[in-house]
Amino acid sequence: MNFQQSPSFSGQRVSGVQSGLSKNLFRLEDVSIRFGSIQALSNVKLSIESGEVIFLTGASGAGKTTLLRVLSGDIKPDSGKVSIPSPKRCFISKVFQDLRLEMNKTCEQNLWAAYDTSIYENKKEFKKDLEELASVLGFDNRLDLKVKDANGGLKQKVAIARALLAKPDVFIADEPTASLDSGNARRLFEILNIYNVRKGMTVIWASHNKELVKNFSGRIIHLDNGKLIYTGHACFI
Amino acid sequence: MFYLNNFFKSFFHFPVRGVIFILATVLFVGSAFVTTKVERSLLKGVAKMEKGASFFALIDSKENNSRVARKLRELPGVEKVKVLSKADVSSSLDELLKTLNVGVSRDLIDLSFSGLQIEFQKGLPQRSQNLIRDYLTRLVGADKLTMGAVNRESQDLKDKRGSFAVMIRTYLGPILTAFAGVFWFVLFIIFRKDFIRSSYLSEQFQRRSNVPAKTLAAGFALLFFGTAAAMYLLAGIPQISQILFVFTTMFMILVVHVRRIEWEA
Ligand SMILES: Nc1ncnc2c1ncn2[C@@H]1O[C@H](COP(=O)(O)OP(=O)(O)O)[C@@H](O)[C@H]1O
Ligand SMILES: [Mg+2]
Numbered sequence: 226m227n228f229q230q231s232p233s234f235s236g237q238r239v240s241g242v243q244s245g246l247s248k249n250l251f252r253l254e255d256v257s258i259r260f261g262s263i264q265a266l267s268n269v270k271l272s273i274e275s276g277e278v279i280f281l282t283g284a285s286g287a288g289k290t291t292l293l294r295v296l297s298g299d300i301k302p303d304s305g306k307v308s309i310p311s312p313k314r315c316f317i318s319k320v321f322q323d324l325r326l327e328m329n330k331t332c333e334q335n336l337w338a339a340y341d342t343s344i345y346e347n348k349k350e351f352k353k354d355l356e357e358l359a360s361v362l363g364f365d366n367r368l369d370l371k372v373k374d375a376n377g378g379l380k381q382k383v384a385i386a387r388a389l390l391a392k393p394d395v396f397i398a399d400e401p402t403a404s405l406d407s408g409n410a411r412r413l414f415e416i417l418n419i420y421n422v423r424k425g426m427t428v429i430w431a432s433h434n435k436e437l438v439k440n441f442s443g444r445i446i447h448l449d450n451g452k453l454i455y456t457g458h459a460c461f462i
Numbered sequence: 463m464f465y466l467n468n469f470f471k472s473f474f475h476f477p478v479r480g481v482i483f484i485l486a487t488v489l490f491v492g493s494a495f496v497t498t499k500v501e502r503s504l505l506k507g508v509a510k511m512e513k514g515a516s517f518f519a520l521i522d523s524k525e526n527n528s529r530v531a532r533k534l535r536e537l538p539g540v541e542k543v544k545v546l547s548k549a550d551v552s553s554s555l556d557e558l559l560k561t562l563n564v565g566v567s568r569d570l571i572d573l574s575f576s577g578l579q580i581e582f583q584k585g586l587p588q589r590s591q592n593l594i595r596d597y598l599t600r601l602v603g604a605d606k607l608t609m610g611a612v613n614r615e616s617q618d619l620k621d622k623r624g625s626f627a628v629m630i631r632t633y634l635g636p637i638l639t640a641f642a643g644v645f646w647f648v649l650f651i652i653f654r655k656d657f658i659r660s661s662y663l664s665e666q667f668q669r670r671s672n673v674p675a676k677t678l679a680a681g682f683a684l685l686f687f688g689t690a691a692a693m694y695l696l697a698g699i700p701q702i703s704q705i706l707f708v709f710t711t712m713f714m715i716l717v718v719h720v721r722r723i724e725w726e727a
Contacts, residue, residue, distance in 0.1 A: 312669075312671070316669055318666065318667055319666065321725075323725075323727065325662075325663070325666075325725050325727075327656075327659060327660070327663070329475070330475075338660070338663040338664065338666075338667050338668075339667040339668065340668070341667070341668035341669055341670075342464065342668075343668075343669050344669070387667060388667065390667075391667040391668065
């Protein structure tokens with residue numbers, strides 16, 4: 226990890242989550258979700274602690290997106306118990322699988338959606354972080370490009386940068402590297418690690434690309450057909 | 463203020479759109495005030511058309527009729543005295559002959575009489591009208607004067623005025639507000655998407671909740687009370703039922719948005 230090149234993050238925010246480091250942030254017990262005849266999740270038992278870096282793997286349709294939606298409180302399970310941190314105590318920002326960018330706006334305008342006046346002192350401070358992050362992710366020269374004119378990789382980077390600029394306690398990303406090459410994917414992983422180490426940001430990242438995950442430290446959660454079949458470190462896969 | 467800013471930003475992302483929406487809102491709120499204003503000015507017009515009782519008088523042309531007219535005008539209870547020209551006399555001939563009820567030939571009238579039309583003030587009692595007619599007789603002399611009967615104040619015009627006002631109040635105003643409301647609502651639905659999206663994103667990436675409802679509350683409050691204040695100064699008190707309708711419509715839309723919103727792709 227290269228800390229010299231890493232962005233210098235301004236505005237140290239002491240989150241309530243960091244203080245209780247070993248506490249379970251998320252706890253799922255026997256969580257099941259059905260969509261019609263499809264069992265998207267079945268009896269998932271899982272807990273995630275603050276400060277962890279998690280890789281959620283599994284083939285397409287295994288239930289990764291559904292699990293992320295449960296963790297972020299978007300959907301309630303049909304059965305089982307879910308305990309997630311309250312939004313007041315713990316802020317979650319997401320990279321959605323469909324990115325959810327405003328196509329008619331420029332990349333930079335999209336990033337300003339994360340300008341939270343309770344986190345940033347002023348616009349200047351935000352702009353500084355924005356430019357640093359864009360430069361680290363390698364799109365600082367394309368900030369004025371309209372999103373509808375951007376390629377898949379750039380769109381993905383904008384969505385990632387927007388989620389990071391929100392300075393979340395928990396960062397949830399659904400297939401954030403789908404349109405990135407392996408070099409870019411590795412770079413993103415480094416950046417997320419820096420945020421994790423420096424700010425105690427919990428990272429939950431879903432990807433169907435097992436190759437990508439192998440090289441990295443952190444905990445793996447593997448889903449197959451809605452069932453959680455493995456959780457542990459990458460070296461054991 | 464964030465929410466006000468969000469309101470205008472999301473509607474003014476395309477400026478033309480923003481201007482149209484603001485105008486539609488002003489029209490909608492303003493329609494509740496305009497009715498009273500329109501009603502009042504229309505009634506004023508009708509009131510002008512309305513006349514007091516009047517009668518015609520034919521005076522020997524040897525008399526100085528403008529002097530007679532001047533004398534009459536000085537009397538209390540006389541609204542107007544019109545000296546009729548020869549053409550006026552001719553054109554009023556039918557009516558004159560009808561009210562005079564005498565067999566005078568038209569040639570004779572044209573040659574030897576000049577005409578006056580005396581209009582009383584509105585609502586002048588019969589007794590006062592008779593006093594004025596007596597005065598005229600004494601002034602000119604009974605032998606040199608022929609007076610027509612008094613035309614009563616037209617009651618049907620008064621009735622028309624009343625029903626006209628009722629019609630405006632019951633139909634025109636509400637129809638205007640309803641049309642403005644439908645127009646405004648359709649625009650809101652069309653322009654809603656950008657606003658929902660930017661609100662959704664603020665909820666996702668900033669520590670905020672209920673952004674759409676708060677945004678609408680801020681934006682609508684400014685437009686509603688701003689327009690209402692301006693219209694009050696221009697046109698006075700609004701039609702209460704209509705202003706309530708406008709307020710309720712906006713409030714309901716706001717209430718509908720007090721919930722978690724989804725991303726609309
Ligand atoms: N909203 C939904 N309605 C119906 N079926 C759904 C819905 N969301 C997910 N599914 C189904 O649930 C299964 C798991 O989906 P998902 O969680 O998106 O998997 P993954 O993200 O691992 O590809 C899939 O078969 C998918 O078709
Ligand atoms: Mg998915």
